[in-house]
Amino acid sequence: MTTRRSILKTMAAAGALSVWDAPIRFAFASLASDRRFVVVILRGALDGLAAVPPHGDADYASVRGQLALDKTGASAIHDLDGFFGLHPSLSNMKAMFDAKELAVFHNICSPYRERSHFEGQNVLETGGGQPHVLQDGWLNRALVPMGMADGERALAVAQTPPLLLSGSAKTTSWMPAVLPQPDEAFLAQLRSLYTRDAVLEASLKSAIDTSAKAQSAMDDSPANTMAGAKGNAAYGNLSPLFSGAGKLLANDSGPRVAVLDAGGWDTHFGEGTADGQLGRRLRALDQGLDSLKTSLGPAWNKTAVVMATEFGRTVHPNGSGGTDHGTGGAAFLLGGGVAGGKVRAEWVGLKPEALQDGRDQPPRTDLRALFKGLLAEHMGVPKSALEAQVFPDSASAAPLGGLIRA
Amino acid sequence: MSLEGAIAAHRFGLGARPGEIERASRDPKTWLLSQLNMPADEPQPIGGATLKSGGDLVVDMIAYQRERQMEKRNGTGEDPVKLFFKNRVGLFMQELQARFAQGFTTEKPFAERLVWFWSNHFVVSAQNPRATTFVGAFEREAIRPHINGKFEDMLFAVVQHPAMLLYLDNAQSVGPDSMGGFLSGRGLNENLGRELMELYTLGVDGGYTQADVIAMAKLLTGWTIDRRGGGNGGFLYFAALHEPGDVTLRGKTYPSSFDGTVAAIRDLAHDPATARHIARKFATHFIADNPSAESCARLEKVFVSSGGNLRALAEAAIDDPAAWATGPGKMRSPVEYITASYRLMGWPKGGDEQKQVEGAIAAARLMGEVPLGAPSPKGWPDTSEAWSGPDAVLNRIEWAKEVGARLPAGFDPLAIADAGMGPLLGADTRLAMSRAPSAGDAIALLIASPEFQRR
Secondary structure, three states: OOOOOHHHHHHHHHHHHOOOOOOOOOOOOOOOOOOOOOOOEOOOOOHHHHHHHEEEEEEEEHHHHHHOOOOOOOOEEEOOOOEEEEEEOHHHHHHHOOOEEEEEEEEEOOOOOOHHHHHHHHHHHHHHOOOOOOOOHHHHHHHHHHHOOEEEEEEOOOOOOHHHHHOOEEEEEEEOOOOOOOOHHHHHHHHHHHHHOOOOOOOOHHHHHHHHHHHHHHHHOOHHHHOOOOOOOOOOOOOHHHHHHHHHHHOOOOOEEEEEEOOOOOOOOOOOOOOHHHHHHHHHHHHHHHHHHHHHHHHHHHHHEEEEEOEEEEEOOOOOOOEEEOOOEEEEEEEOOOOOOOOEEEOOOOOOOOOOOOOOOOOOHHHHHHHHHHHHOOOOHHHHHHHHHHHHHHHOOOOOOHHHHH | OOOOHHHHHHOOOOOOOOOHHHHHOOOOOHHHHHHHHHOOOOOOOOOOOOOOOHHHHHHHHHHHHHHHHHHHHHOOOHHHHHHHHHHHHHHHHHHHHHHHHHHHHHOOHHHHHHHHHOOOOOOOOOOOOHHHHHHHHHHHHHHHHHOOOOOOOOOHHHHHHHHHEEEEEEEHHHOOHHHHHHOOOOOOHHHHHHHHHHHHHOOOOOOHHHHHHHHHHHOOOOOEEEEOOOOOOOOOOHHHOOOOOEEEEEEEEEEHHHHHHHHHHHHHHOOOHHHHHHHHHHHHHOOOOOOOHHHHHHHHHHHOOOEEEHHHHHHHHOOOOHHOOOOOOEEEOOOHHHHHHHHHHOOOOOOOHHHHHHHHHHHHHHHHOOOOOOOOOOOOOOOHHHHOHHHHHHHHHHHHHHHHHHHOOOHHHHHHHHHHHHHHOOOHHHHHHOOOOOOHHHHHHHHHHHHHOOO
């Protein structure tokens, strides 16, 4: 019998995915820098307090309510420094932290202070102080000073390059041959639209049940026990994207800069705790990052991966077991050569007066400061170019230092 | 933008291209009907291909068959079977590409919908290897010129087209008592005779017996392909294969002659059962999965009174208030769904047009519908139920995500939604889109939404 998956593969083979894909060619010139720089856009607004719970804060359990994570037991928070921890799904990231290959940032966000996804992502990607004042992406503008604007050094792992990498400098793009499955947050949105269409509602429910069973059977096979995922990882496997990107980046004559998109963080309903909707999405991300590290091989030691989201989410749960759009949140820096093993945060507590508008994590560090620091320290972008071209009007966000170990 | 304009573009058209709902809104019925002032447009080949006529394809086929016999005898050259198969699929793909591209860009979407409807009524299918190369020419030559003409004319064009003669085996049917039958020992093939009544005219309950099937098959003997070339579109009445003797069909006697057969087919075209059958099918396609008796009766009456005028039939459907009902419409078939999505996005746009069209064809195959390639002479199903199973719905959602992912940076998904859906856009869909975590997800939500999956 033909399964949906096998048909999707057939479709890919038949050229459906090649439709908008640019072919990737590699030049064999040697490069001045062999550093790798990866940006992962966590599109949809990641809940920073779920990913990086401040379990040592006296108010943590009370403000988080039903979303508070366990501090002990089988699905406990991974402690990082006695105060901050990582979500229980982030086992690989915990190991990276212990190996000083992961630095975590908290109360960090872009300069955007409203709560629209589109605008927030526009600010995150253009590097402007406000939405729509800049028309191209900050990473694209940085390609020229990095010497990587030849169209082969900068890779978008996407069907069309995201705004972050769009602009006058040439880039390339690539996608794996198998379609990624829709994330749970997207399907949840659709399910709510389908409540007015009984036929679509019933069909979608049935399809998800079937797919979850099929995935569960796969997860129980011996080949997959290493993944540590049991049963509930039916949607949104990120490993094909991340390992594919890693293989391309590992190639000495391949790209040096890559952008990955990982959506599925817009957890308005049923966010869950250790093994809930967000927990499963974080596990997919954690496994994706592990795949990236593995596929990079020795190049991991020359790689810096920065992960950021357009804004954080509300500190308190909303009325449907989720969280709404907020302000400050978490960001992550990973790689074999980064100055890891620490959580960097200007922490002011979780009491109402400490929160932005009485509801959100406060914006204490500007993401542009992190990006600028990385471009300077890791990729050697001169300060003049950073201020004039890459992040104009960002004088208030002085580059962070001490990001790279060697 | 009016609700009627949006319904005209979606229910009777192929989904709105940017600006289309505004144009349709000025006078929706006139916008639809003015598309039928001429025959349907011809699809244009993509990437330097040429679309061959049915007559030329017959010549090609005969040449191939001769060559194959030579190769067999000599045992040299490339395997002719493989070669022909390769060419066959290539020709079919060129036809499909031209047809899909036409659907994406046409400014006469109602005319195109009628082409699709009639092609799925008078079915020939590429799944039959004998017909594969011919199905595109069939639609261009037998269907398109007649969507605003008479049913009878379309019926004759269909029955005389080499695609149909090959697909339903009439080219192989020989009157057993004819000269040809006598010399070859071959006989009747009932296939076309039966489907002509069951599927194309009277309907399965239209009042005919097995004896009538045999009678019709006898009448059709000698209606074959012209092996010498394309003078008459590849059709030949070959009297030496025609069964001699008068034939009684459904109580009426027809003489053994070309004209006798023409008279029999014309009577089928004008039979009350045919009017009933066509009216129900037309209403099911354009109005509802289960059209009301009143809707069917109205179309039937117009079909009869106009002598099977297909433009009048289309006008009667448009004039039916039930056709403008709000609320959930029919599920789009996969080809309708993909076409509506491309029109919404204004695709194909820039870059490699052929690859974008190929992507659409691959998606249609994934979702289970290949135009001009139905599994049987019944054609592709035309009810919501057939296209809304769990796997189908999940496929559509995954594909919608892919479409969203291809939204170029800087496009405003809400503007696309407002232009493409007008008043049909649900407030909840618009709200969900405005809250979507990315512009791509917003477009995906729109394309996967109930109002976009239905029409």
